[in-house]
Amino acid sequence: MQVSPLSFLEQRFEAQRQAFAAESNPPAQVRIDRLNRLLALTENHESDFVRAIDTDFSGRAAHETRLAELFIVRAGIRHAREHLKHWMSPRRIATGLHFRPGYNRLLRQPLGVVGIVSPWNYAIQLSMGPALAALAAGNRVLLKPSELTPHFSELLDRLVRASFAPDELSVVNGGVDVGQAFVRLPFDHLFFTGSTQVGRQVAQAAAANLTPVTLELGGKSPAILDASCDIPAAVASVAYGKFLNAGQTCIAPDYLLVPTGLADIVADRLKAAVTRLYPALISNPDYTAIISTRHRERLNAMVQEARDGGARIIEINPAAERFDERTRKFPPTLVIGAAANARLMREEVFGPLLPIVEYDGLDQAIAMVNQGDRPLALYWFGRSVANRDRVLRETISGGVTVNDCLWHLVQEEQPFGGVGPSGTGAYHGEWGFRTFSKEKPVFYQARLNGARLFYPPYGRTFELMLRLLKRMT
Structure with a gap:
């Protein structure tokens, strides 16, 4: 019995949600392995990608596919791989004198399941670019490429299935109905590249689930x-x-x-x-x-x-x-x-x-x-x-x-990234890692601290401490 595209979409989404729940913060070596597999996918099948894109366009310059798509994706993967451990490390954040000896740290965590909707004009770059950033950040990724590039989309689906478990990275192909259903899913983050007109529709669909969105749009440059x-x-x-x-x-x-x-x-x-x-x-x-x-x-x-x-x-x-x-x-x-x-x-x-x-x-x-x-x-x-x-x-x-x-x-x-009608949010390099991460502020209170001096019942001690606090800030 053949599964409908919409049922397949829902099954893949649910599988990724469960996989993330089982491993919500994969270590660096797991993330690097995923990046290595994505890199190998682009390196081992360059000629296949070039032919597929050329067929979809009925004439696409091979050199442009190699430079403006594959080279950029590979450079992004290598950059992320080189800097990943540093990006994952907790950040030391300054702590005000009046809160010491407590201290601050900023922790970066994966968001969960990320949805990516990519366009036809740079099908490789604009699908794999966000995907590599989401994988580096430790997320599961569901990817919907454009129906206007059917040969590329079929190739990408086949190659991803050969290199990744469905609950790691998965491709969902289909027409407008699949795209509309895709953006209505309760993703932990939704990344869309396309026209401003469609971007507005995507933002409205995502708003129903309070899904945060990154919109890479266009305009008159x-x-x-x-x-x-x-x-x-x-x-x-x-x-x-x-x-x-x-x-x-x-x-x-x-x-x-x-x-x-x-x-x-x-x-x-x-x-x-x-x-x-x-x-x-x-x-x-x-x-x-x-x-x-x-x-x-x-x-x-x-x-x-x-x-x-x-x-x-x-x-x-x-x-x-x-x-x-x-x-x-x-x-x-x-x-x-x-x-x-x-x-x-x-x-x-x-x-x-x-x-x-x-x-x-x-x-x-x-x-x-x-x-x-x-x-x-x-x-x-x-x-x-x-x-x-x-x-x-x-x-x-x-x-x-x-x-x-x-x-x-x-x-x-x-x-x-864009601004206003040309987009919202940004990616590439560490900016992409941060887009697909929750930056969680954590304050570590010291065993010996003065916080209890501000507890009720309020009185003379409270007033004295508040005056002292004002002088220190």
Whole structure:
């Protein structure tokens, strides 16, 4: 008798809850063993992952899968493994003079069963990245990958079943109905990566169980070319950061702000930079396709609306190839003069479309950024330290890379996460370990202490001790 996906989901969740109850704080060697198995899974099956992702995309650059996914996951595992014992150690916390000789410690404990919902655009990185942090923290993990990457999702399920007990790490595949049921489970922590719109629904579902959530969302991440910047170098970085994975990156530059009068110059240089990166498109294995026909049609509609509104459309097609319904690839496209109310300027693009917007002075550039939702990423290019620091100080975003794109994502010693509509919470490195841990404060009272001097019946001794306490704080 075949078990339905929803029954399977509930069985796996309950099995993990029972397993955690039996071993609620696994020692370092158990956690390191789990990390080692996860690392081996990525190392021994690299070609399988590359092929599966390529099939799901109908054309995904193998080098991008190896660098932007597998390399990042492996680096995260090795970093966690190296620092795990230190992260697990109780923290010595300062104790006020008036509470001594008692002392404080901070203990980090696993939360329990963690649910992870991962997206399609970086299926490996955005599933295994949170999973490695949750496993390092000592949790059991239930993982729901995207239904838009069926070959990857099936492969991950098969490999995880071969390397992990179901009550350690388990994959649950299925469509929207399974995803909706997944986020309604009473997890001890729920981690979701995806769109802001779906993130709101996930948060509402989790709220019914008071499940804490980490939301890694998106938004319109600006790239600002300052008047002081080296335009050729800046444009080369923007071209790479924008068109990696055909723009299907949550931290890709979503629009480009340039000083007044420079839009055409920057567009020409971008066209040249993209041509160097991708001298051909449809036949080029380095240039990734759009994940689905529906997403490609959405991009076409955005371009058409901008064109109808008077914007100038610059399609970069170096080999003069014909793009039609037979290919899911979409040419890199620059848009100059898009109306402020166009979808292209209101919604996250998530594709190889780059609006170029002119600004008149730094005040206006900062105002343009601040008038929208707080973005997941911000990129600033220039030599002016004063202008750089103004932008850093007067804008709020999830993270920033200065004079380049994307690289703040891979700093294991820094947190990664959004702010407001671009997300809540953070992970990577120790920040991920802490996200999936309960940091429990403990005060150890000394045998000889003055606490009883504050007990009732209240009187002269209490008043004397309270005055003394006030002088000490």
